[in-house]
Amino acid sequence: MTDAGLARVGAIMIDCHDPISLFEFWSKIVGVEVEHHFPAYIFTTTLPGNNIRLAFQQVPEDKVVKNRLHLDLAHTDPEAFIARVEALGGSRVEDHQMAEFSWTVLADPEGNEFCVTLEH
Secondary structure, eight states: OOGGGOOOOOEEEEEESOHHHHHHHHHHHHOOOEEEEETTEEEEEEOTTSSOEEEEEEOSSOOOSOOSSOEEEEESSHHHHHHHHHHTTOEEEEEEEETTEEEEEEEOTTOOEEEEEEOO
């Protein structure tokens, strides 16, 4: 199949009340900077090692249920990463183990879930 009919992911949009403060949280855990800033939107530089960027969109409603889409992050020291997330205002939601694979569900300061696993 040729690429002519395929789209590429340009950004993963995160709904939030405060795009600036949520961007500040995410920038400290994934190493992105502001590329474009509009009144209710922030688009970041691409995630290191990717062509995908994060974007933060101001919305009036609260997050009330589990995300239907989330990021899975990998880190060489998940527990140190989790401690950093918590120090920045995020929270640990729950730990999971499946056979030889484990991961931790975390939430950013506005409750958006994401996971961290051991980077191999």
